[in-house]
Amino acid sequence: MACLSAGAALAAPGASSKPVPAVAAEAAVQQFTLKNGMQLIVQPDRRAPTAVHMVWVRVGGMDELSGTSGVAHALEHMMFKGSKSVKPGDFSRRVAALGGQENAFTWRDYTGFYQQIPSSRLEDVMKLESDRFANNQWPDSEFKKEIEVIKEERRMRTEDQPRAVLMEQLMAATFMASPYQRPVVGWMNDLDAMTPDDVRDFHRRWYVPANAAVVVVGDVNPAQVRAWAEKYYGSIPARAVPLRKPQIEPQQTGVRRIEVKRPAEQAFVAMAYRVPTLNHVEKLQPDDKDALALLVLSAVLDGYDGARLERALVQGEGQAGGRVADSAGSSANIMGRGPSLFMLTGVPAKGRTAAEVEAALRAQVQKIAEEGVQTEELERVKTQWMASNVYERDSVMGQAQNLGNYWIQDMPLDAEDKLLAELKKINSDDVKAVAAKYFGDDQLTVGTLVPQPLPAGSKAQRPMSGKADMSGSMH
Structure with a gap:
């Protein structure tokens, strides 16, 4: 079976995006009931x-x-x-x-x-x-x-x-x-x-x-x-949509930790922080603005080649004792009908531990909470968002995916344009504020893969990135 990553329509910027001509649609998108x-x-x-x-x-x-x-x-x-x-x-x-x-x-x-x-x-x-x-x-x-x-x-x-x-x-x-x-x-x-x-x-x-x-x-x-x-489609008989009852997640009041023991060559650490969900693209509420700032924070950490996590954890820049991780990742899953999470993940380098990777990931967020981010970092991720958006609009499949994703979230047809406009407004102080606000232990669940010996004669694991697999299931 194949797999399709079918998450939020507004994704983090890619590693390299070259501008291409914008879609020359004959008419604006239309919606009918x-x-x-x-x-x-x-x-x-x-x-x-x-x-x-x-x-x-x-x-x-x-x-x-x-x-x-x-x-x-x-x-x-x-x-x-x-x-x-x-x-x-x-x-x-x-x-x-x-x-x-x-x-x-x-x-x-x-x-x-x-x-x-x-x-x-x-x-x-x-x-x-x-x-x-x-x-x-x-x-x-x-x-x-x-x-x-x-x-x-x-x-x-x-x-x-x-x-x-x-x-x-x-x-x-x-x-x-x-x-x-x-x-x-x-x-x-x-x-x-x-x-x-x-x-x-x-x-x-x-x-x-x-x-x-x-x-x-x-x-x-x-x-x-x-x-x-x-x-x-219109000839299909109308029926009522079942009533959905709210299933609100109770407030977390302390760090949670789990360990999973499995035959593996390397450890892996995943840190899940509870964060706000983006619910509006017009008349943004405080939680909506924080969600967008968290999206920018994730892009600053891991939105392009040579971003902060790669430089600090993988290349060892500014790290006492050198590199800590073989790979490290960040993602802000801020859209959905349920609660949202900010994920930090990493694979320890040889001779380093999952605890060291966790500490290094925390330190990178803390650094932004104390110092903010540089103007050139913000401009880079925003520019790449714009270029990536042009690429999506250059594909009929990309356009259809975005329109469907935003409909699922009950957002307007021009949600992408509105969100891009709001993202342009995010500044260093906004990113600094969310880095200080949402990364305490009371909002955190940590999972650690504890490697066990591989069975005799088994093949070595294929190397995997430090990013969390949050993909959906595809026929």
């Missing part, structure tokens, strides 16, 4: 005769009930197994016959399905996708085969990867009430106990028009797309 409450978002882009068609459903791992973890992801798989008019496996074959590519992804906050096809075949995939959205149907035998595929995916992506096991257990320790504590792929015991009707019930409950959006980007006419959407 179909007669059954489903949303349609259309962005014309005439530069090539291609289109991306996506369906985003505002349901994911966080909407599962206890004992059914992994059911959102299992349903994503089963959506490829047929409908009343399409036999198991025929959906993918039909898209391929149209000259297209397709896949799907599941995360805590959402599930998504997409096809990239010649724009002349858009109506065909809209007909196909709307059919399986409304009429997903398959025999029990298909589920019994597919659940074994999902279990193997869990073994390969989590149980056979020591750092993935650590991250899974770190999330379980970090969150007490939030459903973010459960893995998107599901606990193995829940997968063992899952039934075909668990999956069917989840589909019946959550795959309703008012809980979904169709996103189309490419060489298309919005009026024609709207007509097709009304024909194929």
Whole structure:
């Protein structure tokens, strides 16, 4: 199985970005509400005769009930197994016959399905996708085969990867009430106990028009797309979206620590700090401004080649005793329907310990809390954000992903522009303030991988970065 990182649309700047011409869209993005409450978002882009068609459903791992973890992801798989008019496996074959590519992804906050096809075949995939959205149907035998595929995916992506096991257990320790504590792929015991009707019930409950959006980007006419959407999606009967009850995470009142012992060559440390979530892009509240400042802080630490963590921990610049880590990373996961985390991670260099890496990571944040950041650092990360944004808009898939991500967060169509404008306003004092405010022990959960001897005759581990794997699960 492949994996898709499907996190917040506004990502940290890349290592190297060269400006390219901006998208010359004929018309601005448009949003429509179909007669059954489903949303349609259309962005014309005439530069090539291609289109991306996506369906985003505002349901994911966080909407599962206890004992059914992994059911959102299992349903994503089963959506490829047929409908009343399409036999198991025929959906993918039909898209391929149209000259297209397709896949799907599941995360805590959402599930998504997409096809990239010649724009002349858009109506065909809209007909196909709307059919399986409304009429997903398959025999029990298909589920019994597919659940074994999902279990193997869990073994390969989590149980056979020591750092993935650590991250899974770190999330379980970090969150007490939030459903973010459960893995998107599901606990193995829940997968063992899952039934075909668990999956069917989840589909019946959550795959309703008012809980979904169709996103189309490419060489298309919005009026024609709207007509097709009304024909194929708008005819799906309207049903109420289930009531979501709040699952507020209680205040943390002390540092939490876990250790995971696994056969591995190197230790690994991951530090999860509770931070505010970005909820608004207009009339920003104090927490929104802090969330953006934390995003900038993460970029200053680890947003480009030679950023602070690499210079200090990996290269050993200014460090007594030299380099501390083989790799180190930072991420600010500030968008989502649940609580947000700021992650610091590192892999100890030979002869150094996880405790030394943890201390060095803390020291880098503390240094910013005391001194702030340099103007040139801020300008560099902001410039790279602008360039990376241009790159995203140069791709029809990138545009569709951003529009879908922001819809999931209930943000406006121009959320990206508004956030970029707000990021430009973040200054050294803002970054200094959040570095001092959010990195105390009462907001921290630390996970440490404690290496155990590798089994005799086993192959050495493939080197991995010090970054946390927060990717979603993809069909």
